[in-house]
Amino acid sequence: QVQLVESGGGLVKPGGSLRLSCAASGFTFSDYYMSWIRQAPGKGLEWVSYISSSGSTIYYADSVKGRFTISRDNAKNSLYLQMNSLRAEDTAVYYCARDRPWNYAKPFDYWGQGTLVTVSS
């Protein structure tokens, strides 16, 4: 069965950095785009970034562009999000989600359980 398990969240000071990881299993990881989506406390969902199956295509939300870097290691079935210059407004639960297959459009059909990032002094 498909499983996505995030890790790496925690408390960080404004201006600090954090690296999130997502371990995938139960499907051919290298066939799928992957995304990060976040949810601030009590708020709605905000898509953050996606990376294509090969890693050659990457897209970011304007709110994180230039500060966050998405990457993947298909040999390790893992997705990453490097978050730098963190701000209070980055406080959220961060979910990794399985995105579209490489060859057609599909929404997020599997999500991890989420990892909480808190940016506070």
Place this chain on the structure above:
Amino acid sequence: EIVLTQSPATLSLSPGERATLSCGASQSVSSSYLAWYQQKPGLAPRLLIYDASSRATGIPDRFSGSGSGTDFTLTISRLEPEDFAVYYCQQYGSSPYTFGQGTKLEIK
């Protein structure tokens, strides 16, 4: 960027009633690439509907989606107690992907 606006923000209904949730897009959604998710407190969202009207695996047939272009609807034909949750629409036809702000379906 396509802005999605959901209405109403809160919907108060009783079990057994019919729920109709709306999602309007600021511009046409490519190929009806519109999805609906259900989220319960403390849990990740669950995919209900994709391509505007296709039910995801394991989703009961009381959930249905319709619409095209800029106007989309999620209908729950007869509410069960477990259906009370927050619902989000999302477009995945163009980057950046965007979500609506959510509709909270609460027990009346």
